[in-house]
Amino acid sequence: MNFAAEGKVAEGKAADEQAAGPNESPSPSADDNTDQDASMPIRIALVGAGGRGTGAVIDSLSINENVKLVAMADMDERILASARKRLSKRYPEKVDVAEKDMHVGIDSYQRILDDPKIDLVLMATPPGFRPRQVLDAVEAGKHVFAEKPTCVDPAGFKICLAAHDKAVENGTCIVTGTQYRRQVNYVEAIKRIHEGVIGDIVSATSRYCGAGIWFKNRRPDMSDTEYQIYNWMHHIWLSGDQIVEQSVHNIDAMNWIMGGPPESAYASGGRFTRPEGSEMWDSMSVDYLYPGNRSVSFKCRQIPGTDGENSNVIRGTKGHAVIYGINRGAFLYDAEGAEIWSMKGDLSAAYQQEHKVLVNAIRSGKPIVELRETSESSLTAAMGRVAAYTGKHVSWKFMSEESKLDLFPKKLDINSSLPEPKHAIPGKTKLV
Structure with missing residues (x-):
């Protein structure tokens, strides 16, 4: 394990x-x-x-x-x-x-x-x-x-x-x-955005969509705790679901661009292809509202056979920017759509x-x-998950100051039993 x-x-x-x-x-x-x-x-x-x-x-x-x-x-x-x-x-x-x-x-x-x-x-x-x-x-x-x-x-x-x-x-x-x-094209693109090259930020669209992800079957000799750690991606107390474990990269970029975490989140999503025993959803769409009435539309998905996309599009009053994930690079455009700057990406570096x-x-x-800023981005992702799971509007103030949600088992022993995994259902899953 x-x-x-x-x-x-x-x-x-x-x-x-x-x-x-x-x-x-x-x-x-x-x-x-x-x-x-x-x-x-x-x-x-x-x-x-x-x-x-x-x-x-x-x-x-x-x-x-x-x-x-x-x-x-x-x-x-x-x-x-x-x-x-x-x-x-x-x-x-x-x-x-x-x-x-x-x-x-x-x-x-x-x-x-x-x-x-x-x-x-x-x-x-x-x-x-x-x-x-x-x-x-x-x-x-x-x-x-x-x-x-x-x-x-x-x-x-x-x-x-x-x-x-x-x-x-x-x-x-x-x-x-x-x-x-620390990827140079991200650093340089966002520096130019903050300098006002595309004007005042109005809104953004961010996507982290791909195919399925691994699932590990339980071995007969495993306790509940052993198996959940072994198959950790599919248990929310361990992974936070895909929006936290994987998509935090794009959400972190949005917080970086916007200067901090959003004020609220409203979301939806569901599960169509996850195996039995997985708590994960396979898609989520979240509308984040940042200070200054700036909105970010975020989507993540892990469904086999679907088109993938990893991108961040930032729209300003004088143009827009596109920052792709991995090595596809970053691009800035003026109000007429003409490219005014670009830089290749180097993820390995x-x-x-x-x-x-x-x-x-x-x-x-x-x-x-x-740690503080990365934790703010991680909680921003978790706020989107909670909004999707419950179907409720969720505020940053609630998540960061008022929520009592603690997913970690109260007593964790390698040989202990854990509750049977159950996926969230909006309208039934409570805001805690």
């Missing part, structure tokens, strides 16, 4: 507000990209050894000098062993994980945090675990790379805010896996860049702490 997920910046709160104003995130261009003295070794640990976790390790080891992977943790010892073998073969001089530093179990990450030789922890477990694990890591004095999303519900959001503030107090780093924040700026920040002693 795989514990791993497969699937901006200032030095503290006061600096955030001074650099960008109280309602907007600082630009990723504020990152210090200058190579720091690589004589300072950085000892890395990985929590969650699946595809995304090993990908994060590869990105960090590829772009940084004098870094070494020294410990690993996962629920599944087979996945753990396989990941160490692959990483050791690829980076024999940068991977040195002794058998005693291979930790297995639902609480195995705690043994990582107790290890004084570890400087930086890469967190890539299923998203439902992220808030508590990141807070524990910060309280242990570790620097953190936290994969997206950083929370799946309001309870996790509040934990993330506490972790952000604690990291600022500690002087430790938290960089998150919102790689578009962005994946590595987030690890470069993290290690640079550790070595420079100028910590980056960006």
Whole structure:
């Protein structure tokens, strides 16, 4: 069973507000990209050894000098062993994980945090675990790379805010896996949007639509907890549904462009192709309303045989911008539709860049702490899910301050039973 997920910046709160104003995130261009003295070794640990976790390790080891992977943790010892073998073969001089530093179990990450030789922890477990694990890591004095999303519900959001503030107090780093924040064509396009090249922003359309996604059948020897973690994407307490786990990238870009989270969400959607036992919906459409009466129409879908689209269209009073996902690039157009600027995308470089700026920040002693804004984007995605599930208008104030929704099991034991999964039904699912 795989514990791993497969699937901006200032030095503290006061600096955030001074650099960008109280309602907007600082630009990723504020990152210090200058190579720091690589004589300072950085000892890395990985929590969650699946595809995304090993990908994060590869990105960090590829772009940084004098870094070494020294410990690993996962629920599944087979996945753990396989990941160490692959990483050791690829980076024999940068991977040195002794058998005693291979930790297995639902609480195995705690043994990582107790290890004084570890400087930086890469967190890539299923998203439902992220808030508590990141807070524990910060309280242990570790620097953190936290994969997206950083929370799946309001309870996790509040934990993330506490972790952000604690990291600022500690002087430790938290960089998150919102790689578009460091993809150059995104940075440059949004910089021009903020400079007014397309005029005042009026509205936007964002899409993250694709085919189906994996589903893992239960093995006879698995407890409820084991199986749900093994098949984590299909259980909302772990993934937050597709709008949180996957589509947070586009929603984060919208928050970045708009200068902060929306005021409200109204949504619909449904499920047509999900297998029995999955709690996920396979499509959602959300109307977000941002301050200044600016609307964003967002759609996500995972249905086999349908047309895919990953794009963000931002409409202004003087033109419009189109920013595509992955590597398709970004384009700005004037009011007549003539292209006035464009730039290609390089997603691989962005994946590595987030690890470069993290290690640079550790070595420079100028910590980056960006958990708050990524958590706001994660909660924005969760707000869209809650609006769709309940059929209600949902406000940011309700989600961030009033909601009591806490999806994480009250007592989690690897051998414990969990309630039978049930998908949401609008009109019956309550707003909590």
